[in-house]
Amino acid sequence: MAVSETLQFDHIVIGSGLAGLCSALHLAESGRSVAVLTKREIFECNSRLAQGGVACVIDRLDSFDEHVKDTLTAGAGLCDKGAVRAIVEEGPARIKELIELGAKFTTKGDLGSKTDADSFDLGREGGHHKRRILHAGDITGAELERVMIEAVRAKPNITVFEFNVAVDLITTARLDVGGPNRCLGAYVLDVKSGAIRTFLSYSTTIACGGAGKVYLYTSNPDVACGSGVAMAYRAGAKIANMEFIQFHPTILYHPTIRSFLISEALRGEGAVLKCRESRTAEPVEFMQKYHPMKSLAPRDVVARAIDSEMKRTGEECVYLDIRHLDEAALRLRFPNIFEKCLEAGINMAKDLIPVVPAAHFSCGGIKTDVNGVSSIMGLYAVGECGCTGLHGANRLASNSLLEALVVSKFSADDINSKFELFKKSRPPVAAALNWMTGNATDSDEQILIAHNWDEIRRFMWDYVGIYRTNKRLERAKNRIKLIRKEIEKYYWDFNVTADLVELRNIATVAELIIDCALSRHESRGLHYNADYPYLDPDLECVDTVIQRNL
Numbered sequence: 001m002a003v004s005e006t007l008q009f010d011h012i013v014i015g016s017g018l019a020g021l022c023s024a025l026h027l028a029e030s031g032r033s034v035a036v037l038t039k040r041e042i043f044e045c046n047s048r049l050a051q052g053g054v055a056c057v058i059d060r061l062d063s064f065d066e067h068v069k070d071t072l073t074a075g076a077g078l079c080d081k082g083a084v085r086a087i088v089e090e091g092p093a094r095i096k097e098l099i100e101l102g103a104k105f106t107t108k109g110d111l112g113s114k115t116d117a118d119s120f121d122l123g124r125e126g127g128h129h130k131r132r133i134l135h136a137g138d139i140t141g142a143e144l145e146r147v148m149i150e151a152v153r154a155k156p157n158i159t160v161f162e163f164n165v166a167v168d169l170i171t172t173a174r175l176d177v178g179g180p181n182r183c184l185g186a187y188v189l190d191v192k193s194g195a196i197r198t199f200l201s202y203s204t205t206i207a208c209g210g211a212g213k214v215y216l217y218t219s220n221p222d223v224a225c226g227s228g229v230a231m232a233y234r235a236g237a238k239i240a241n242m243e244f245i246q247f248h249p250t251i252l253y254h255p256t257i258r259s260f261l262i263s264e265a266l267r268g269e270g271a272v273l274k275c276r277e278s279r280t281a282e283p284v285e286f287m288q289k290y291h292p293m294k295s296l297a298p299r300d301v302v303a304r305a306i307d308s309e310m311k312r313t314g315e316e317c318v319y320l321d322i323r324h325l326d327e328a329a330l331r332l333r334f335p336n337i338f339e340k341c342l343e344a345g346i347n348m349a350k351d352l353i354p355v356v357p358a359a360h361f362s363c364g365g366i367k368t369d370v371n372g373v374s375s376i377m378g379l380y381a382v383g384e385c386g387c388t389g390l391h392g393a394n395r396l397a398s399n400s401l402l403e404a405l406v407v408s409k410f411s412a413d414d415i416n417s418k419f420e421l422f423k424k425s426r427p428p429v430a431a432a433l434n435w436m437t438g439n440a441t442d443s444d445e446q447i448l449i450a451h452n453w454d455e456i457r458r459f460m461w462d463y464v465g466i467y468r469t470n471k472r473l474e475r476a477k478n479r480i481k482l483i484r485k486e487i488e489k490y491y492w493d494f495n496v497t498a499d500l501v502e503l504r505n506i507a508t509v510a511e512l513i514i515d516c517a518l519s520r521h522e523s524r525g526l527h528y529n530a531d532y533p534y535l536d537p538d539l540e541c542v543d544t545v546i547q548r549n550l
Contacts, residue, residue, distance in 0.1 A: 005197050006433070009035040009159070011415065012185060012201040014166045014228065017047035018141070019383025019404035020207030021148035026412030027205075028155045030419070035199060036158060037188055039165045039223055039498065043145055046209045046224050046384065047404065050141025051263035051337070052125055053105075053133040054405070055398040056091040059122060062130045064089050071399060074127045074298045075392020076525035076537035078241070083370040083389040087399075087406045094405040095134060103147045105134045111332050124268035125397035127298040131268075133398045138263055138334045144401070163191040165498050166227065169204065169235040170433060171376065173550045177427050181236050181550070182377035184426065187435050191498050196435045202422040203378050203415045206232060206366060207408070210384040211245075211509045213502075215359035216461035219248050219261040225502045226509030228385035232366045233508060236550045238375040240387045240543040241364030242509070243517040244526040246395055247466050248360035249273075249302040252353070253317035254344045262320060262337060262355055264397050267295045269333065271322035273302070274352065275309040283319050283352060300394045300526045303357040307466045310356070319352035357466060361400060363391040363526060364516065367545060372411030375547070378422055380415065382408045387543075393525020442495050449490075449499050452483050456510050464514055468529045473518050480511045516544040 010032035013024045020036060028034045038044070057067050067088045072079050099105070109117025123133035136143035152158050166186045168174075173181040185200040208228030212220025233239050250262040250273075267273075272295045274283035290305040291297035297305075306318050322330065327349035331338050334348070341348050366381035368374050370388050374381050381387075383404045390403050415422075459479050463472035484507045491504055520527055523534045524541060535541070 006200060007035070007197060008200045009033045010201060010419070011035070011203050011205065012037065012199055013205045013207055014186065015045070015207030015209060015383070015385075016042045016160070017045035017207060017209050017383060017404070018144055018148060018401060019047075019408045020205070021145070021152050022405055022408035023205045023207055023382055023412055024158050025148065025151055025155065026409055027415060028158050030416050031157060032419070034158045035201070036152065036160045037164045037166055037186070037199070038160070038162055039191070041162050042149055042160055044221065044223055045145070046220055047141045047401070048145045049219070049221060049261070050401055051138045051261060052265045052398045053123055053135030053140045054091075054095065054401040055128070055132055055396065056095050056134055056402060057088065057132055058092055058095065058120065058134070059130070059132065062132050066130055067132060070128055071390070071396045072392070073537075074394050074396040076394055077540050078392035078525065078543070080370075080389025086370050087388070087390050087403055090406045090409070091402050094402075094409060098144065098147065098405070101147050101151050103136070103144060105136055123265045124296070125264040126267060126293070126296050126302060127396045133265065133268070135265065138265065138336045140401070161188070165189040165191060165501050166208075166231060167196060167496060167501055169231050169379070170198070170200070171235045172427060173236055175433070179427070180377055182426070183235065183379035184433070186231075189496055189498060189501060194495075196496060198433050198435060200433070202419060202426060203380065205372070205380040205382060205411060205415075206385055207381075207383045208385045210362050212359045214457065214460055214506050214510050214513065215245075215465070216457040217251070217356070218359040219251050219259055220359070221259070225506050226362070227502070227505040228381065229365050229512065230505035230508035232374065232376075232379065232381065233512060233546070233548055235376060235379070236548050237379060238367040238545050238547045239365065239512055240367040240545045241393075241516060242362065242512045242546075243520055243544060244363035244391070244393050245359055245513065246299055246361040246363060246526050247303040247357040249299060249306050249357050250320055250355040251358040252340070252344065253356045254354070257340070257344050259358070260340055261360075262353060263334070264299070266320060266322050266334065266337070269322065270324055271295065271320045273306065273318055274321050275313060275318045276315055277313060283321070298394055299397065303466055304528060306357050317354040317356045320355055321352055322348055323350065325349065361395055363387070363393065363395050367543070370407065370410060371414040372407050373414060380411045382411050393527065446499075448486065449503050452487060453503050453506065456480070456483060456506055460510055460513070464517060466528065468517060468527070470518075470529065470531045473514055476514050477511075477518065480507065480514060483507055484511060512546060515546055519544045
């Protein structure tokens with residue numbers, strides 16, 4: 001059966017997190033048509049779950065230079081210095097825009113202060129030497145998503161397509177029309193009808209978020225399966241630094257409450273990490289053994305330290321202790337986390353919080369410049385799926401929402417400046433664009449999807465997690481090669497479903513992470529390989545770039 005219909009827009013944005021919605025909003029300012037594609041409802045994304053806040057220099061005691069320095073230090077020699085400075089310096093303007101759209105950041109008055117009540121309450125997180133995190137309680141992401149969804153819904157030239165899953169990008173290389181490879185749009189599965197439609201556009205922006213679901217344990221929601229990186233790689237785009245997967249140190253350890261993140265902001269307010277030496281012993285602090293900033297060390301250091309302490313003691317978790325603050329103060333500063341912990345039977349004011357590390361953020365992705373420009377003409381990437389060079393080998397806490405806000409603005413400006421070029425240079429659209437199912441049939445073997453999904457996530461956690469070795473990476477490579485062959489055969493034999501699309505993307509991203517990890521013959525930042533030493537983080541190093549041969 002051929003594709004049911006073809007839709008034409010000036011711009012397509014794939015993803016409805018903060019980066020995607022900001023991109024759509026800025027693109028729509030031109031008056032041209034914009035389509036936002038999202039695989040579930042518009043609010044289901046990683047951005048909505050962000051607790052900590054947005055790192056931004058707004059305090060007179062802080063400076064751009066200091067924020068840049070903290071970012072470069074965390075990035076362990078792999079940051080693009082120009083991108084770091086450009087993003088940091090654009091931050092205040094983007095915060096001003098958010099406030100004008102109606103975003104409510106927590107003030108000191110909100111927390112009960114009678115002096116300087118209108119000033120923003122600035123948090124501090126790991127790796128930051130100054131308080132510079134603007135937050136909305138402990139649900140910053142939800143507040144920013146609320147504001148952006150309202151703004152996007154109010155634009156008549158933005159059309160949101162919920163429950164529409166991007167399957168693959170349409171490129172001139174795929175159609176074999178000659179000339180440089182350029183993006184023409186995407187094939188998209190309408191989940192409710194089962195039809196695959198062709199979305200054509202003059203620019204395509206990927207804003208699909210992260211890839212946490214590649215791992216067994218993650219803070220990410222189910223939608224975070226690396227689809228943007230996988231599609232871009234299959235289309236021939238350059239992918240960089242996928243070995244740098246950030247494991248958030250503190251995910252709530254509980255038998256029934258999964259993937260709930262305990263914000264790093266708790267440590268910014270004085271919470272300390274502790275570990276039991278035995279089942280009966282009182283937990284004691286341990287981070288002083290690993291870093292001078294102790295519990296406020298960068299995330300890569302903290303995650304490895306927790307992993308090491310758990311292996312050394314045989315304990316299943318470590319603990320966060322924030323009992324120096326009373327219940328009233330905790331309820332004001334961390335209302336959502338406090339309630340979630342109470343649901344788990346934990347009163348943060350009286351009890352230790354059991355925590356473990358879990359996959360959280362991908363510092364690599366589709367290789368772009370600071371404007372989100374990829375190696376394929378007309379294809380842009382913003383947010384976590386992009387790799388601008390801001391994060392380097394390890395993301396500084398709360399720089400991710402900053403990047404989403406800034407790069408989406410930069411990319412929209414770049415697209416708008418090149419729109420007429422994109423429009424004039426696009427090759428004629430032919431019937432060959434139509435999606436054909438060929439001899440594919442409905443599958444009666446759904447168990448293959450469930451089994452491979454589970455196997456990939458388990459061996460990625462065991463072999464390509466916080467602690468790696470060459471032997472483990474080679475084992476993972478051998479397994480993923482076999483599984484990807486199975487998946488590709490299944491993909492071509494049977495009709496496409498949302499689950500199959502996600503499995504295919506997870507397998508592709510898993511192999512990219514493994515290949516990048518095998519390519520880096522050193523330990524640096526988030527990539528710890530026991531077979532290689534840590535090199536001087538002050539020494540600049542090169543990206544691991546992978547590109548598919550078309």
